[in-house]
Amino acid sequence: MGSTFGSLFRVTTFGESHGGAVGVVVDGCPPRLEIAPDEIQFELNRRRPGQSKITTPRRESDTCEILSGVFEGKTLGTPITIMVRNKDARPQDYEEMRDKYRPSHADATYDAKYGIRNWQGGGRASARETIGRVAAGAIAKKILRQAAGIEVVAYVKRIQMLEAHIDPDTVTLEQVERNIVRCPDAECAERMIDLIDTARRELNSLGGVVECAARSVPRGLGEPVFDKLEADLAKAVMSLPATKGFEIGSGFAGVLLTGREHNDEFVVGATGDIRTATNRSGGIQGGISNGETIVLRAAFKPTATIGQVQNTVTRAGEPTTLAAKGRHDPCVLPRAVPMVEAMVALVLCDHLLRNQGQCAVLTP
Numbered sequence: 581m582g583s584t585f586g587s588l589f590r591v592t593t594f595g596e597s598h599g600g601a602v603g604v605v606v607d608g609c610p611p612r613l614e615i616a617p618d619e620i621q622f623e624l625n626r627r628r629p630g631q632s633k634i635t636t637p638r639r640e641s642d643t644c645e646i647l648s649g650v651f652e653g654k655t656l657g658t659p660i661t662i663m664v665r666n667k668d669a670r671p672q673d674y675e676e677m678r679d680k681y682r683p684s685h686a687d688a689t690y691d692a693k694y695g696i697r698n699w700q701g702g703g704r705a706s707a708r709e710t711i712g713r714v715a716a717g718a719i720a721k722k723i724l725r726q727a728a729g730i731e732v733v734a735y736v737k738r739i740q741m742l743e744a745h746i747d748p749d750t751v752t753l754e755q756v757e758r759n760i761v762r763c764p765d766a767e768c769a770e771r772m773i774d775l776i777d778t779a780r781r782e783l784n785s786l787g788g789v790v791e792c793a794a795r796s797v798p799r800g801l802g803e804p805v806f807d808k809l810e811a812d813l814a815k816a817v818m819s820l821p822a823t824k825g826f827e828i829g830s831g832f833a834g835v836l837l838t839g840r841e842h843n844d845e846f847v848v849g850a851t852g853d854i855r856t857a858t859n860r861s862g863g864i865q866g867g868i869s870n871g872e873t874i875v876l877r878a879a880f881k882p883t884a885t886i887g888q889v890q891n892t893v894t895r896a897g898e899p900t901t902l903a904a905k906g907r908h909d910p911c912v913l914p915r916a917v918p919m920v921e922a923m924v925a926l927v928l929c930d931h932l933l934r935n936q937g938q939c940a941v942l943t944p
Contacts, residue, residue: 589720589930590930591607592604593709593713594712595709596704597701597709598701599666599698603661603712603715604661604711605659606661610655611655613722616653619718620715623718632914634773634776635909638907642664642711643665644663646661647663674701680894680900680902681894684884686705687699687702687705710820713820713919718922721925723929724925724928730795732792733748733752733795733921735751735792736761736762736763736788736913737791740775740786740788743789745768746765749795749873760773760914782888783886785882785909787880788880789878792875792924794924797863801928801931801935804868808866808868812930812931813924816923817878820919823878824881826876829864829875830860830861844865853871855871855872862875878916889903890902
């Protein structure tokens with residue numbers, strides 16, 4: 581109920597922020613795919629806490645353990661279980677939140693739905709749950725590269741009012757990883773880092789936008805009408821913690837244009853293939869990929885748990901105040917980059933397998 585994602589390439593995440601471990605079960609991965617723990621660990625290292633002065637100081641190695649589904653370095657075609665043990669949990673830091681609701685956090689809504697909640701770090705509502713998604717995303721990325729040459733790259737586009745200028749058709753992973761905020765625009769990145777560090781010292785938090793580009797996506801992915809490719813991408817990205825907005829291609833800015841200005845006219849490419857002269861559609865038309873770069877953006881709100889005093893109520897409905905303790909990101913954006921990449925890769929991998937299944941029926 582709500583912890584499984586995908587149709588053919590299915591992932592189920594498990595675990596809580598301060599429990600014994602978190603992880604994922606991946607079902608539907610094709611057999612004989614070569615995958616090593618180091619490939620998964622690379623992605624987890626990009627997501628892990630304690631990376632820099634602008635992330636949470638929680639110290640976790642996030643070392644992955646592959647428990648099933650892989651033998652002699654190759655997938656078996658059976659469910660793959662990946663687990664990461666929690667090593668630096670400090671549940672005592674959350675004692676005050678046992679009976680106090682953090683403003684704009686999931687405390688009150690989880691209580692309303694289930695009548696019980698894990699108040700130690702937020703439980704399943706914590707971004708620590710995304711470890712399983714990122715681990716599964718590492719597998720999905722490799723399938724996409726090998727099967728279709730698809731590359732998925734995300735980066736920080738905006739922190740509050742600071743917006744970077746980045747070309748989604750040419751940006752590289754190496755450029756993204758050159759600084760701790762994961763913004764390829766070096767000049768803007770420095771200002772973003774200073775802004776986030778100021779918020780950290782003020783016990784406050786900031787939000788922003790992650791942009792993601794998926795390149796070399798073949799035409800034909802997407803299952804109209806309810807499983808349109810952009811609809812599944814929106815659900816995937818919006819399922820990440822702290823997301824509050826999604827747009828693709830021209831997004832909301834497209835409403836400022838006329839149809840004549842917005843339409844992507846067709847042209848014949850250098851190799852004789854059909855292309856579009858512009859890409860305001862963001863690589864998807866009619867819910868189906870058109871072969872152009874898929875460009876999407878996700879808005880992340882400021883981290884809800886902050887150290888400043890705020891008004892709130894207890895579980896019993898009594899007014900009180902709270903200055904949250906614990907270790908939290910002053911801005912989730914730098915660590916959200918691999919999370920967005922993972923969710924985009926999971927959707928594309930699922931649709932690639934679904935599309936191949938359909939096409940196989942028509943192959944003579």
